[in-house]
Amino acid sequence: MLEETPPLLLPEEAIAFFRAKGIAFGFDWRDVWQEEHAKAFTVAKAMSRDLLEDIRQAVDDALVNGTTLATFREQLTPLLMARGWWGRSLETDPLTGEQRVVQLGSPARLRTIFDTNLRSAYAAGRWERIQRQKRVFPFLIYESVKDGRERPEHGAWHKTILPVDDPWWDTHYPPCGWNCRCTARPANQRMLDRRGEKVTDQPVRFPQKDYVNRRTGEITRTERGIDPGFSFNVGKAYLDPLSPKPMPGQPGEGDATAAADLSADAEKVLKRLLRPFELEAGEIQRGKIWRDATGWPFAIGAGLFRSPRGDLQLPNRSQLRRYELGLAALARPDTIRLVWVRDKTGRMMLMRRYLAGTVAFDIGRAGWRTTPLRSAGGGKIVWQR
Structure with missing residues (x-):
């Protein structure tokens, strides 16, 4: 009998993806762009290896131990303060030579670091599992949280059902932006029939625009609803370190x-x-x-x-x-x-x-x-x- 529920993601898959990353330094979040985030761990304005390793280890611990955001902040904040990487500071942009007052560590930044890295690692782990299972579960269902706080575009993509290898997933595989809570769930025809669901003829489309990365000069054409820097499939990009x-x-x-x-x-x-x-x-x-x-x-x-x-x-x-x-x-x-x-x-x-x-x-x-x-x-x- 065909399995009705795809096996759950093993934490080891997400951990393996995260640990395979290299290290990259960037003063601005746009210095490390798109797929490069899948190859290297980076935190904007964290410009020393010791500092990055401290943050990286805290994220690793969160993946391994299921650490909450509160514990992540509690453990990492004193380390960052001891290294002087906290609050606002006058720093020199290595690209332009300009001195600017910038935000280093803060509770809000730690939330972004925690959320983005964990969601990306688990999404990449899921994609590896999706690829291994696609002969049994050949479809993916885009699922938005639908609690009134989701982006309107993500809500419109809710229940989009397409084959795993459809090119739509090259740009719309979650996460599709900062703090995106969407997921993609595997399914097979039997599951769709049981729920009265059908493969989507044409996904909802929104206007596209060119985004110019002023740091690198790269131009990315992005559909509305997908944040700049997220217009790629983190799972496909993660195959290299896997x-x-x-x-x-x-x-x-x-x-x-x-x-x-x-x-x-x-x-x-x-x-x-x-x-x-x-x-x-x-x-x-x-x-x-x-x-x-x-x-x-x-x-x-x-x-x-x-x-x-x-x-x-x-x-x-x-x-x-x-x-x-x-x-x-x-x-x-x-x-x-x-x-x-x-x-x-x-x-x-x-x-x-x-x-x-x-x-x-x-x-x-x-x-x-x-x-x-x-x-x-x-x-x-x-x-x-």
Whole structure:
């Protein structure tokens, strides 16, 4: 019997997304723009790593422990005050050189930091689950809170029902603005029939306008009801950091490429490594859900080669062929096994092992690695060509 209620989001999914972010400094909230927020943690005017790490740790604790806003404020406020990051202060804008009186820490700012980061992390976690379940739950239902405090546009989008892969979700997957409380709920045809609901022929549309980011010069065309900086699908953008990371002993540190950028040389190497997965334009950096021969899903993209800090770790010239063969084995294996391996601490880890050619590719929650085929025996065969 087909399941009637989609499984609940596991907190670990949202936590994994948040912890995979790098660090970015921005004096103005527009300095880190759109999808860049999915790659890096930032707080406007928090211009030192120690300060950002304090705030980041508090958000992490809130995700892990289900901390309330009141507790979040209570724990973080004295830390920010001790660092002198509280109240109004005369600061120099590094972009313009202008000195301005700006707001640093405050109860209102802590609420925004808490709300935006938690909602985005859970939305990204849901999207990963939505992608894995879309063969069973192929539709999404836009749901607004409808308590009289919602934006009129969000209220008009309430009960919009479209396929998961409809491009409307590229710009309308919640959150769609500051303090947006909307969600997107998975559904299947049986659920819609039972409730007398139908797929939407044409979503309600509102006028669009161009928004110019005066900090970066970027022009974004945004529909009314979607705040500037929110006109993207946080779940799709989050696929990059969702990718398993290189395990110790895998590719060495590259050029510390920022999480939001790819140099021409880095993109050339990544295209070569990821060729077996046939990524479309933009998917190398953004990532996409790819399924192996058994249907097991992975996020494939540049995120496979990012360190926990968000820097690229690309193989050097002597390593390149080894990893190229390993990824080819992942894409087109001769055999897939489940194997238990021991990490450097002695902890046992269950991994999926893909064997083809002369290299085996191991991948699991702890990350991924390549292994010479001669030392990659054992385990339980779960698929064979």
